[in-house]
Amino acid sequence: MMNYMKSEMYRLLRKKGLHMTSLICFLLITAAAFVLYFTDQNDPNFPYATSLFFYSNVISGGVLILIIAFLFNLALTGKDMSLIKQSISFGISRNTIFWSKLILTLSYFLFICVIGLILMIGLGENLLVSDEQSVGNFLIACSNMLPVILSGFFMIHMLKMLKVGEIYIIIILLFIFTLAGDLFRMLFQSIPGLNELYKYAPSTLLNENIVSFMDQAAQIGYQYWIVGIVISVISLLIGTSRFAKQNIN
Secondary structure (H helix, E strand, C coil), rough: HHHHHHHHHHHCCHHHHHHCCCHHHHHHHHHHHHHHHHHHCCCCCCCEEEEEHHHHHHCCHHHHHHHHHHHHHHHHHCHHHHHHHHHHHCCCCHHHHEEEHHHHHHHHHHHHHHHHHHHHHHHHHHEEEECCCHHHHHHHHHHHHHHHHHHHHHHHHHHCCCCCCCHHHHHHHHHHHHHHHHHHHHHHHHCCCCCCHHHHHHHHHHHHHHHHHHCCCCCHHHHHHHHHHHHHHHHHHHHHHHHHHHCCC
């Protein structure tokens, strides 16, 4: 497995598009901070030059973060999927292929997220109006998002490894992480025992997270981790079992 991971790592690090995407993310974060800063310098009544508003763009951007995660995962599950048949013919197990691609793309994604988080806090605390609780609330809200975003990453990986079309993956992500909560509430509101199900939809959890953050009352919630772990385990079980039996063309 280590030899295969080394070859995949080499392939990953040579992806110019991946590095360009990372750079663009950092530039957008920096540009957003400076736009708020210079706007405040030119307009003393500008109300949004605060770290709270700046950080809220991340907390409210769960779907955007998942789209970025999709692009990162695509680095080893896009055109490189055509090499799987060759890898299997050399005796590499499907289990090794599945987990190696997941571990490497996830590690790169998390590394970029950590750098982006540090960059945001540095800019927010030095350029914008801040208070003592802003960073703490931001980190708590991010910790609530983490298991939900990770579950989305695992779902993306599972779908890509099972050759689901990219457009369909985007549609599935948008449904689960933006619409599912409202749909569950409408469908099950009159059914005892199911009328509270919508509260545990990823879309509902992400909405609640941003609301509590903006109210500066962010608290670590067990429900985020329960839902994230359940979706992650289901996605990985389906992915590994189906990929093991999938025809490789």
